[in-house]
Amino acid sequence: MRETAKYTDEELIALFQKGDERAYLELVRRYKDRLVNFVFRFVSSREMAEDIVQDTFLKLYTSSHMYKEIARFSTWIYTIAGNLAKTELRKRKRRKIYSIHDMGIDDKEFEIPSDTYNPERESRSAYQEKEIQIAISRLPEQFKTAIILRDIQELSYEEISKIVGVPAGTVKSRINRGRQKLQEILKELKSK
Amino acid sequence: MDCYSFSNLLTDYLDNQLKLPVRREAEAHLRECPVCRRKVEEMSALVDTLHNLPKVSASDSFDAILTDKIRHYQENLQHPRNLWAFFSTHSRTFSAAAALILVMAGTLIIWRGYNPRLESLSPVMNSAPVLSSMGSANTTPSPQQNTVPSNGYIPSSMALKDSSDKKNLDNGDSLGPKDFRNQIQLVNDRR
Numbered sequence: 373m374r375e376t377a378k379y380t381d382e383e384l385i386a387l388f389q390k391g392d393e394r395a396y397l398e399l400v401r402r403y404k405d406r407l408v409n410f411v412f413r414f415v416s417s418r419e420m421a422e423d424i425v426q427d428t429f430l431k432l433y434t435s436s437h438m439y440k441e442i443a444r445f446s447t448w449i450y451t452i453a454g455n456l457a458k459t460e461l462r463k464r465k466r467r468k469i470y471s472i473h474d475m476g477i478d479d480k481e482f483e484i485p486s487d488t489y490n491p492e493r494e495s496r497s498a499y500q501e502k503e504i505q506i507a508i509s510r511l512p513e514q515f516k517t518a519i520i521l522r523d524i525q526e527l528s529y530e531e532i533s534k535i536v537g538v539p540a541g542t543v544k545s546r547i548n549r550g551r552q553k554l555q556e557i558l559k560e561l562k563s564k
Numbered sequence: 565m566d567c568y569s570f571s572n573l574l575t576d577y578l579d580n581q582l583k584l585p586v587r588r589e590a591e592a593h594l595r596e597c598p599v600c601r602r603k604v605e606e607m608s609a610l611v612d613t614l615h616n617l618p619k620v621s622a623s624d625s626f627d628a629i630l631t632d633k634i635r636h637y638q639e640n641l642q643h644p645r646n647l648w649a650f651f652s653t654h655s656r657t658f659s660a661a662a663a664l665i666l667v668m669a670g671t672l673i674i675w676r677g678y679n680p681r682l683e684s685l686s687p688v689m690n691s692a693p694v695l696s697s698m699g700s701a702n703t704t705p706s707p708q709q710n711t712v713p714s715n716g717y718i719p720s721s722m723a724l725k726d727s728s729d730k731k732n733l734d735n736g737d738s739l740g741p742k743d744f745r746n747q748i749q750l751v752n753d754r755r
Contacts, residue, residue, distance in 0.1 A: 400627070400630065404621075404622040404626060404627075405619065405621040405622055408620055408621060408622045408626075409619050409620045409621065412620040413617075413620075418620060418623075421620070422622060422623060422626055422629070425622070425626075426626070426629055426630045426633055427633075429630055430630070430633050430634060430637060433634055433637075434637065501617060501618065504613060504614070504617065519614070522579075523611055523614035523615060524614055524615075524617060526615065529581075544575055544576070544581075547575050547579075548572075548574060548575040551575065551607060551610060551611065554610065555606065555607065555610055558610070
């Protein structure tokens, strides 16, 4: 067992702030998959998701002093990754007149990583993964963030509230409206 | 409980966030209302699908690329390879410095433009070079400024700087006896 594995996230970041690079590596090991999954659902591209998460960890490396113990480490790192993902989406929107919001089911650009495809699960599920991914991408940004953090990353209302910086009641309302909107979009996609 | 109240509690109901008495009320409503039951079924299917979406994980090359990015950052910090890399690494610092300089320059311009005390001081400041070029007794003139060439030519640096000074000279109001004597001496020297 790795020596660093016994520490909490907050203890690890404290160790890294004192210069222990093993603590940094442990934090990367713990969070890289979670963050890649989170950002991938945001930007719909694995390559871009990995790039953003690497930039998140680079920020952790260069700005670890910015972390204060008042917040949980997970909240802090999710906030950085979320902000980078939003910035990237806005940049992409500006660059492309044809945005991912306009894509349909048959668009090949909408990437579903091959290692996640499971025909058996797809047949059991009410919706195809690609449909879900397109529907998520069409959600307004604040609903998208709430839905991904709650229904995909399975974070608590309180944690989402701290990441997004709004009261828990607002988070709940965004989740409620986000799910309804998602359902409408999925019905629309099915009817086409 | 009616349908409207239930729809407001739908998220809490699905996420098991309702307190027991409210949950019982919601369940009682569901037993009676097929429309809300259908809503719960559909929403529940959607939430399940979202929960069970395959997890996308980092690729094998993730760590190596991250290590490269960190190394690249450190190299840039130690030896900026080119000016652009240096500027982009410190873009925030440079932007803040440029903004600060602009604000300070703007404030200074506005302040000098509208501050009456400075305006009253400015003629004195502006006249200083004129006085020195005229060889005022209070200043130490440079040899070039003080020298009147033997051919009587008056260099432009010794000429009056602007029309207002010329006017004052014409009127003779602002010239003291000493200045007047200097002028006569100047004419005599030319002869």
